[in-house]
Amino acid sequence: MENLSLIQDRALIEDILNGQKDKFALLMHKYSANIYGVLCGMGSGEQDAQDLTQETFIQAYRKLAHHQRDRSFAAWLYRIAVNLLKERGRRKNVRQKIANGQLMDSERMDGDTPEKHYLRKERQAELNQLIGQLPDDYRLVLLLRYTNELSYEEIGEITGLPPNKVRNCLYRAKQGLKKRMEAEGGGGIEMLQS
């Protein structure tokens, strides 16, 4: 059964190629936050990540006719973003940036009390710091996986890794995080507890 998201993307792309340029905004709305999140997660500062996200969509728009319609638009888009990131050499010292508190400052969620918000930010900052210590390829695989939009094969195409290596990196990234948390006496990241 074909994924509904793929079908929707394909229909939007058809419309855009047939002249309905405004529908590109729908694709952008759907993917911009995750593209931005991946770029931030890989070490771009907020402004750099915004610029690269914008450039990703401009490139995607210009090359849209070359996107293979039977394949995932999301995967194609993330590949553009990751290639732009690599080409521009904007990966800076993530650890330094995280230490300076620049990475992915979380917004306060609706319904958070100030105390909850503080705890959530603390937890977020702790996890961000640990993620920043992961090797680049582990971090990229982890981020791409949890866009929740890409298959292992597609992550492999973006990163240049075989799908099994992708799964292996993912496993090791999680194990690495868990070990680092344990080493620092940390807890509270629910996904890593079991």
Add this chain to the structure above:
Amino acid sequence: MKCYNRDQIEALIVNRDTGSLSSHIDNCPSCGALYEAALKEQLRWHETLFPGKLPDAFDTTVMAALESHTIDPFSEGGGKGQGETDSRCRRGMSGKWLIIAAASFVILGGSLLYARPTIADLIRSLLTADGSTDIGIIESNQLGIVQNPGIKVEDKGYTLEINEVVADGARIVMGVKLTDPQGRPIRDKLDWNKLKIMNANGTEIAAMSSRGGATNFDNLEFAYTTMDETDRIFVEGNFDRIGSKFDGKPFVYGDWGFRFELDMTEINKLKLVNALHEQYTSPNGLTIEMKGLIRTPGAVQLQLVTSLNAEAAERSPSDLAEKLQLMFRFEDENGEEISSVNSLKVPHKESLISMSHYTDKQTGRTQWNYFFKYLPYDRQKVTFVLEGYSIPEKSGASVTFRPADLQLEPLVFVDQGDALTISEMKIGKGFDSNSAIVGLIHIKGKFRNSYVEDEWSLRDENGREYPLSMRGGITRGEVTDIKGDPGFIADGMTALPSEVTLVRQIIDKRYFDVNWSFELPRGEQFQGIKEVDPSDYGY
């Protein structure tokens, strides 16, 4: 139908391949709970990793910037997008060669040949590191035991091909390629129940244990359902339609039937045996006797025997004892996990292909055979570590209550570490509005024990007994939750009794009070095996 484990469910979600899972979880609360838990976990990861937010005006800004851009017209080869330059080029080229290689190779079809690795690599089904290959397949290829049945069947423009089969004493793996009239590969559109693995007498000897593959083929793995070795295996496919009820398209009917034979005479001789003599008895009366490790070309088999002392056997007669589930792992000299069986950890490494067992009713001893894709005791120090076990036991724990009283105060039922809160009992429709009237007992709570083999019943004030089924889910972990509405279902109950007794007939009890590990003997390697990095392959 075989249940899924957490890793398999996650892979199906990630690969957007949940069609068969969806139909399975409609009737399997346990897998439904795993599915739900996997979705929740990926949502939590997403929320944690992607907290940042773009400015509200971002989309408007980019759309304004796009005013000065136009879409580049499509030109063959001249306008490759930023995202798909090199790899797309490679893919196209290899696909072309694939077709040529496959077409030329099937000319040889008819007779059963051992595929040469170079050709096997070209036809690219089982032997590529693309999500389906495991280390056992790689080593089988190195030993030259990949068989080529040369199957190519065409009807209604659709073509089915099987060019590689790996069969040994542990499992049978085959790559099945199906293409549509335009030559495009299609997957998961055959009814695999129509593929049978038989011995010379026509008796089925293996069942599908897993299915994977890449974009252009299905990779099927079969585990033996019998311990009897055979020199001749027959594979028969009786496919008469292509399609899926999930994609909303009509089925294509035709004949894609085939039959081929696998010669196991030489392969069955390829075995390296290490005897094991270790033995352990748990504080609760379970004895585990290690018997041996058998290395076959594509797998490693661990043989062991379990038995219960008189006290434990009283709690678990043989029909329950054979539902024992050992929890153990293998680890390297640094204590790193290599492979786990029945682990409660998420994630964990798993290379188990299948497990079979046979219980001698007279002695109560059960022989277990665990088949692993990867267990590198021939190249490094490997330690077996017992983590625990679960075993169904007679319980009889019960609680009597008046359903009307639950409205005033929920009832808490505590038994051997499990705690259930019974908050409501009523009469209503079962699983949906078309279901019969049943008794519905709303429960929430936590299970320390396994629950999988639990049996519960309800007795009314007149002594009538109603077996209970469970609706809802139990999430994985040492302490698990029951959620769902209503919880227990009492089939046949049409009026609310004034008083009932809830009885736990069988508890699937988990024991963690074990302490046993030992180092595996160093194994030999088959001649001709080259070491590969197992992390490059699924295992």
